[in-house]
Amino acid sequence: xxxxxxxxxxxxxxxxxxxxxxxxxxxxxxxxxxxxxxxxxxxxxxxxxxxxxxxxxxxxxxxxxxxxxxxxxxxxxxxxxxxxxxxxxxxxxxxxxxxxxxxxxxxxxxxxxxxxxxxxxxxxxxxxxxxxxxxxxxxxxxxxxxxxxxxxxxxxxxxxxxxxxxxxxxxxxxxxxxxxxxxxxxxxxxxxxxxxxxxxxxxxxxxxxxxxxxxxxxxxxxxxxxxxxxxxx
Amino acid sequence: xxxxxxxxxxxxxxxxxxxxxxxxxxxxxxxxxxxxxxxxxxxxxxxxxxxxxxxxxxxxxxxxxxxxxxxxxxxxxxxxxxxxxxxxxxxxxxxxxxxxxxxxxxxxxxxxxxxxxxxxxxxxxxxxxxxxxxxxxxxxxxxxxxxxxxxxxxxxxxxxxxxxxxxxxxxxxxxxxxxxxxxxxxxxxxxxxxxxxxxxxxxxxxxxxxxxxxxxxxxxxxxxxxxxxxxxx
DNA sequence: TATTATGAATGATATAAAACAATAATATCT
DNA sequence: AGATATTATTGTTTTATATCATTCATAATA
Numbered sequence: 001x002x003x004x005x006x007x008x009x010x011x012x013x014x015x016x017x018x019x020x021x022x023x024x025x026x027x028x029x030x031x032x033x034x035x036x037x038x039x040x041x042x043x044x045x046x047x048x049x050x051x052x053x054x055x056x057x058x059x060x061x062x063x064x065x066x067x068x069x070x071x072x073x074x075x076x077x078x079x080x081x082x083x084x085x086x087x088x089x090x091x092x093x094x095x096x097x098x099x100x101x102x103x104x105x106x107x108x109x110x111x112x113x114x115x116x117x118x119x120x121x122x123x124x125x126x127x128x129x130x131x132x133x134x135x136x137x138x139x140x141x142x143x144x145x146x147x148x149x150x151x152x153x154x155x156x157x158x159x160x161x162x163x164x165x166x167x168x169x170x171x172x173x174x175x176x177x178x179x180x181x182x183x184x185x186x187x188x189x190x191x192x193x194x195x196x197x198x199x200x201x202x203x204x205x206x207x208x209x210x211x212x213x214x215x216x217x218x219x220x221x222x223x224x225x226x227x228x229x230x231x232x233x
Numbered sequence: 234x235x236x237x238x239x240x241x242x243x244x245x246x247x248x249x250x251x252x253x254x255x256x257x258x259x260x261x262x263x264x265x266x267x268x269x270x271x272x273x274x275x276x277x278x279x280x281x282x283x284x285x286x287x288x289x290x291x292x293x294x295x296x297x298x299x300x301x302x303x304x305x306x307x308x309x310x311x312x313x314x315x316x317x318x319x320x321x322x323x324x325x326x327x328x329x330x331x332x333x334x335x336x337x338x339x340x341x342x343x344x345x346x347x348x349x350x351x352x353x354x355x356x357x358x359x360x361x362x363x364x365x366x367x368x369x370x371x372x373x374x375x376x377x378x379x380x381x382x383x384x385x386x387x388x389x390x391x392x393x394x395x396x397x398x399x400x401x402x403x404x405x406x407x408x409x410x411x412x413x414x415x416x417x418x419x420x421x422x423x424x425x426x427x428x429x430x431x432x433x434x435x436x437x438x439x440x441x442x443x444x445x446x447x448x449x450x451x452x453x454x455x456x457x458x459x460x461x462x463x464x465x466x
Numbered sequence: 467t468a469t470t471a472t473g474a475a476t477g478a479t480a481t482a483a484a485a486c487a488a489t490a491a492t493a494t495c496t
Numbered sequence: 497a498g499a500t501a502t503t504a505t506t507g508t509t510t511t512a513t514a515t516c517a518t519t520c521a522t523a524a525t526a
Binding site for chain 2: 131
Binding site: 195196199215 | 472473474475476
């Protein structure tokens with residue numbers, strides 16, 4: 001579905017303040033980035049990128065919410081992140097094998113802005129600050145992946161679920177009280193457990209007074225306890 | 234222990250052909266890289282980098298073998314790679330928080346060459362090809378981490394051990410017949426299982442005629458079968 | 467409003483893999 | 497070479513977690 005142009009998104013110049021990476025660029029460089037740029041609105045559930053297809057664009061969501069996930073064996077997904085506006089993605093394939101290495105799909109109706117990777121490459125060769133910032137961006141993803149590896153391989157379910165709740169609260173909903181717009185299945189995909197286990201442990205947390213739970217509505221009552229659970233194995 | 238200078242390693246100019254990243258550099262850029270560069274020999278078991286300390290250097294092994302691993306909870310390690318000569322490392326911290334995010338220790342006596350990160354940064358700003366190559370290097374690590382995440386979270390022990398055997402054969406020993414210089418404990422750290430499980434499954438593979446096993450000596454008899462095991466969950 | 471889908475909750479059972487324990491085989495040191 | 501430490505093997509038990517099965521609740525649709 002095509003999006004009507006609005007005065008908030010006519011060109012990169014007008015929305016560059018939204019992403020730290022773009023604020024490093026000159027007008028001329030922004031003009032390059034803006035060339036062939038397009039924006040598309042996705043309905044809930046639709047794929048924004050599909051793992052395995054050609055990676056031709058660096059993408060940024062300007063509105064809505066999406067999930068980034070690895071497609072594993074037997075339709076089992078591992079969710080990497082929930083993506084909110086101004087977070088840049090496109091992944092490691094952009095500079096290696098020109099394939100997307102994960103899928104991204106819309107959790108709510110989502111507008112996404114597509115910037116051609118050729119233009120990104122042009123600018124990165126013109127602007128060393130931008131090149132360094134991209135390298136930093138890539139490195140930060142590397143650090144996150146290390147944390148994920150340790151969390152998923154060395155913590156058991158309670159710790160992993162605590163990690164998810166803290167992530168949702170701190171990084172996504174910016175509140176200790178939030179209304180989930182993801183399913184138990186998806187909570188399981190974030191913490192590598194079945195939906196049944198996710199349900200069960202949420203209930204346990206409620207019984208232990210750590211959270212207040214009303215299906216989709218979650219209230220973190222004891223954040224220190226969650227942090228302690230997160231630290232245990 | 235300091236290493237005597239030899240005619241094979243007086244400066245980066247003389248060993249630049251060893252690493253694809255260095256072949257992109259001009260003499261002047263190599264001279265910058267070579268400034269304050271030093272080489273140290275580590276004994277078996279010694280730390281080359283220690284997770285959590287300041288990351289000040291990009292490092293390359295010129296001789297020997299080392300292991301790169303994440304230190305997790307309760308002294309439980311997760312080995313990321315075995316490092317052999319000319320593989321560059323230093324990790325995601327070099328461009329983010331200036332901390333090493335993993336440890337590297339010598340499996341055999343190992344010589345390592347330390348290049349100041351300030352010099353790397355200087356050169357990356359001078360040479361867009363090098364900048365792009367570093368970004369590619371970082372991205373490739375990202376791809377490997379995705380594969381690792383899926384392998385460790387979605388495969389069970391037989392599949393994970395098959396992955397390790399194939400990795401050792403293809404990437405490290407370059408033969409289907411090799412003499413391990415790592416312990417069962419370390420095989421466990423590569424595949425996220427206990428040393429007892431590693432022993433047991435190696436034995437099972439032997440009984441199934443997939444490998445020939447004599448403690449440290451391993452012979453892959455049925456590589457297709459290992460690949461098939463690797464694909465299953 | 468009745469009727470399907472879809473998601474959530476809960477219980478019973480099965481199983482992969484860790485933890486524990488003990489012995490056997492190597493390697494290292496004196 | 498003998499003594500000690502490290503590593504490998506093997507068996508038994510325990511536990512975390514998946515799987516299966518069913519009911520309940522909520523949302524979408526006719």
